[in-house]
Amino acid sequence: MDIIGDRTLRSLLEERVCLYPQKIFIAFEDVNGNQTTKTYSEFHDEVLKLCNALLDLKIQAGDHVTLHLPNNIEFLTAWFALAHIGAIMVPTNILSTAEEMKYIINHSESVLLITEEEYAEKFLGIKEELPTIQNIILTRFMNKSTPFLNFSQLIENASTSTERFPKILPEDVVGMLYTSGTTSKPKGVQVTNANYIFTGELMSHSIKVTEDDRMFIVLPLFHGNAQYYSTMPALVAGASVALTEKFSASRYFKQAKSLGATVGSLFAAPIRMILAKEYDADDRDNPIRLVLFAQSIAEHQIQDFEEKFGLKLLHLYGMTETVGIPLINPLNGVRKNLSIGRPSLGYEVKLVDENGEEAETGTIGQIAVKGVPGRTIMKQYFKNEQATQQTIQNGWLLTGDNARIGEDGYFYFVDRVKDMIKRSGENVAAQEVESVLTQHLAVYESAVIGVPDEMRDEAIKAFVILNKGMLITEEELIDFCKEHLAKFKVPDSIEFVEVFPRTPVGKIQKHILRNSILIH
Structure with a gap:
């Protein structure tokens, strides 16, 4: 037992x-x-x-x-x-x-x-x-x-009997x-x-x-x-x-x-x-x-x-x-x-x-x-x-x-299998790029997806919500990523947004972000 x-x-x-x-x-x-x-x-x-x-x-x-x-x-x-x-x-x-x-x-x-x-x-x-x-x-x-x-x-008037259970x-x-x-x-x-x-x-x-x-x-x-x-x-x-x-x-x-x-x-x-x-x-x-x-x-x-x-x-x-x-x-x-x-x-x-x-x-x-x-x-x-x-x-x-x-025996999450980005033959975990972006004090939250690219299979696109009162340019944030990521993992473009589409428990709905790119 x-x-x-x-x-x-x-x-x-x-x-x-x-x-x-x-x-x-x-x-x-x-x-x-x-x-x-x-x-x-x-x-x-x-x-x-x-x-x-x-x-x-x-x-x-x-x-x-x-x-x-x-x-x-x-x-x-x-x-x-x-x-x-x-x-x-x-x-x-x-x-x-x-x-x-x-x-x-x-x-x-x-x-x-x-x-x-x-x-x-x-x-x-x-x-x-x-x-x-x-x-x-x-x-x-x-x-x-x-x-x-x-x-x-x-x-209100129902029985508490368990006879019929x-x-x-x-x-x-x-x-x-x-x-x-x-x-x-x-x-x-x-x-x-x-x-x-x-x-x-x-x-x-x-x-x-x-x-x-x-x-x-x-x-x-x-x-x-x-x-x-x-x-x-x-x-x-x-x-x-x-x-x-x-x-x-x-x-x-x-x-x-x-x-x-x-x-x-x-x-x-x-x-x-x-x-x-x-x-x-x-x-x-x-x-x-x-x-x-x-x-x-x-x-x-x-x-x-x-x-x-x-x-x-x-x-x-x-x-x-x-x-x-x-x-x-x-x-x-x-x-x-x-x-x-x-x-x-x-x-x-x-x-x-x-x-x-x-x-x-x-x-x-x-x-x-x-x-x-x-x-x-x-x-x-x-x-x-x-x-x-x-x-x-x-x-x-x-x-x-x-x-x-890790060498310490702890498991480190990389990404959903379906969220791995294939860029010029290299596998890029969206979560790794997101982790670097959120290290910047101006960034409140980020979401990274792969978008179709004729030359490189997929390009890396980041969506970013900034902390209240903070300002930063796309170029500055890309330069920050270059300091912390291998060249092939650096976002090709960054779009600043106010909100993300989410599930009821707060997960970012990346498929909606992908669809918005394809529509445009």
């Missing part, structure tokens, strides 16, 4: 309720600043009531239910209620268009949609094109005279997270009870979460980061979560203090946004001991953040498909936050070349993660056996990310 055993999300929550019935599990702040708390017992009762309401609506084990919700308590209630009865949560981005939602709902064959009034109109226009949807439930909604079901009313197993799928598609349609990543519990155990051990911690969730709950790295370690350790409806750069540490948060999780973009705000010295007086982060930021930004706010930053690496984090910097060892760390508990990690052979030491290779499908890595892609076989080969999950291993 492994660390997961025969546990499920249902049995895990039941265990925590027995141990900590009156302990606050969720402290929530909505977009208007109103705060609400739920104890473990209160949360569990609402989960059980929603289970019975869903069973009354004929939701069965194996059914897919789309959650199109902002961060709120109802999201967590729905996630765990669905898992309790063996149904499968399909969390989606509230910014997705009707056309994007039509694809996900139809591909997942969802039978129920849970959303809010603000997004209801998006679905009314396509309802006839969603043949599997039987009902729509609205959360935080008071109007009774509508064609929609009311979340609060459904659970089906038997569920650790390997049962309880979540399906769609990856963002750039050149192809999004893929549904199937996540099991065992997957969620494994990553909770992994994270709680790696960052030493105790029952006194409160995980700070400001990133969207529909994303794996908030589910895997914050919610699950809190539940596994008998800790709690501080949840905000939206991320606020200016109020991040004020909300942390108000909600009692101790461990945060951010991406590079939110960290830069916080640093770009006028510094409030009072923000140093906060309860956060640690902030996990993914995606590269400049060394001076790392130092600035830690010094200003009196905490540790911890760089890690993971993806929706790995579920847990295969690479992380050690909490109590030497933190090298320009790296993505070393292999974590429960995983083997290696680099492979284009032929699938292990890359030689010091060379660049694709990150491959050894795991057990449905337990330590995703079970599979839904209705896409070909993509599953391409991604999981001989027990190794191919991530599509390139890295190198």
